[in-house]
Amino acid sequence: MLTPKQLGRLPGTGRGLRNASIKDIARLAGVSHSTVSRALRGGVLVRDETASRIRKIAEEVGYRPSAAARSLVSGHSDTIGVVVTNVADPFVAGVVRGIEDRAEEHRYAVFLANSNADPDREVRVVRAFEERRVDGIIVTSSRVGALYVPVMERMRVPIVLLNNQHPGHFAHSVMIDNPKASLEVTRHLTQLGHRRIGYIGDRSGHQSDTERLAGYRQALEEAGIPFDPALTIQGDGRPEGGGIAMTRLLQGNRLPTAVFCYNDMTALGAMRQIRLHGLRVPHDISVAGFDDLFLDEYLDPPLTTVRQPMREMGRIAMQTLLNIFTGESNSHNVRVEGRLIVRGSTAAPKE
Template sequence: MTIRDVARRAGVGVATVSRVLNGTGYVKAETRERVLAAAAELGYVPSQLARGLVRRLSGTVGLVVPDITNPFFPLITRGVEDAASEAGYTVFLCNTDNDPVLEAQDVRKLREHRVDGIIFVGTTERRELVDQLLADDIPVVVMDRQLEHADVDTVTVDNVAGAQAACRHLIELGHRRIAHAAGHQSTRTGQDRCQGYRMALEEADIPYDPACVTWGDFTFESGFRVGQVLLGLSPRPTAVFAGNDLIALGVIRAAEEAGLSVPDDLSVVGFDNIQMAALVRPGLTTVRQPAREMGRLAMTMLLERIRGEFSGPGRRHVYPPELIVRGTTRRREPLG
C-alpha cells in the first residue's frame, strides 16, 4: 500500500495526500477528511522513520529549457542564476530540444543528482512528470506556460494581451490585411498569441481569414518558411504579427528576398524583445516580456518551497506585456 493508492482512492494528487498526512500546508477541510478516510479504508500507515528524517539539501536545482539557442531562454537562465547564486545554489541546465523523451531523461538525471527543485521553462505539459516529482518532495515551478496544477507555481506573461497590443498597433497604423506567422500550434504560448491576434481583429471588425495564419515553430528558419507562404498570398498582407522575435526576423528575411522593403512594403511585429531586436536595422517592433526578472522570480518562488517558507496552493504570477515600437512598423498609406 502506497501514498499513490490513497491519492487514487481520495481522488486527489499525491502532494495533497502528503500535506494531509504530514500536517503541512493548506488543504480544504473537506479534502482533508476525504484523504484521511481513504487512508483509513486502505489501512495505510505512513512510515514514521521516513517522516522523521531531515531532508538533506544538495544546494542544486534543475532548469529545463526547450531550446537554448533561442535568445529568450538565456535571459531567463540569467535571472534564475542571479537568484540562485545569491542563495548559494548551483543550477544544472538541461536543454530538451522540444523533445518530450529528452525532457523525461533530463528529469531522471536531475533526480539522480538529488536536486532540491526543478524549474521548467516552456516545456511540454506533462502532469504525470510533475506529479512524480511532487510525490518525491521535489518542488516545481513552471515558466512561460500555464500548467493547471493545484500544487505548482507558475510565472508567465499575458500572451493574449501582448498579441492584442501588437495587432492593435498595426490596426492603428491603418493595416487591415494582417497575417500571423505563428509558433508551435501544440503549445499554450502559440495558441494564446494566436487568440490575441484574432481578438484584435474582431475588435476592429476585420474579418478573420484562416489563410492568413500559418503555424510553424519558434525559430528563424520557421519564420523564413512561413514568411514565404504568407507573402505569396493574394492579396498580399501589408503587415505580419510574428509569434516571437526569431520568427519575425525570418519573415523580414523572406520579405527582403522577395524584393519587399520593411517597413515601406510590409510592417512586422515580434514578441519577446530579445537583444537582437534592438540591434538589427531597422529595429524590430516587438512585445517585451521581462525574461530576466521572470527567471529571478521563478527561482525565488522555488527557494521558498525548498526552505519551507511557503507550502500553500500553487501561485500564479502573470506579468503585463509592453509594446516596444521601433522601425519595422509604419503607417499604411491609403491607396489612391
C-alpha cells in the first residue's frame, strides 16, 4: 500500500488510470506530439481538420495539460499565491474577492494558503508558493512583514504586502490610512461629547495598531482631552482578546463612556462583555470598530466602524503585481482611505 509520494503515479480512483499526455494523443491521432501541442494551444499552424480531430480525441480521453510541464518550459505558472493570516477573518474574504476580480481578467489562477497568524507557518507557506513558481505573492496582514525586507533582496517572485503589521518599508504594499481613519472615528466620539474614550488595540508592536493608536491620540488632543494610559489596553485582534480587554476596562475605577476597538472582531468581544456586565450599547458605553465586516449590520446594535475598501484593496494589490510583471512599477506603496460608517453602536454619553 503506497501513497502517491511513494508510488509516483496515482492509480486514479482505483481504476489504474494515468493522465493522458500529448504523446498518447499523438499516437491515437497518428501525428507527432508537436502537432498535438500546437493544435491544443493556439491552433495556429495546424490544418483545421487535423486540429479538430486532435481536440476531439483529447476531449475523449479527458486530457488535462500538465501545468508543471508547461510552466517548466514557459517559465511562468499563471498563478498568484495569496497568503492569508486566517481564512476565518471576513476581512480577508473581501480582499480575496478583489484580487480575484483583477486576476480573472488577466487569466491568472488565484490560490490561497493559510498562515494562521503563525510567523513560521507564514514563511513556510511563502516558500511553498515560491517552489511552485507562482508568478506573484500577496500577503495579507502579515505578522512578519519586516522579515521580507532582506528576503526581498534576492526574491525571485514579487511580493505585495497588504496591511502588513510590522514597521518598515517594502517595495510593494497596499495599506489603509490608519492614522487618518482612526482620527475620524475617535473624532466622531469626541464630537458626540465623549471625554473618557478607551482604546482596545491589537497585540503591540504591529504597525496597524501603532498607527491606529496614534490617530486616536491625535483626536483626543484636538479635543483637549488628556491621554489616559489606563484607557488603552491590548487585545489580540479577535473577539476573545477584545472581551478580555473590555473586562479590564470595566473593572477600572472610572468607566469609559466609549471604546474604540482596533477592529470589528475585537469590538464583537467587547460588546459581548458589556452586555454580560449588564450594561447596554450605546446607552452606557458606545463602541466603534474598524473594517466594516459584513456582519456589522447584523449586530444589535449595528456597529459603527471604518469601512476598509477591502475589495478595492485586493484589486490594487493584484494590479500592483500586474504592473510589476509589465515592468511598469518597481516600487509601489499605496495608501487607501477608510470611511467612517456611523451605525447604532455609538451615541452621545448619558446626561
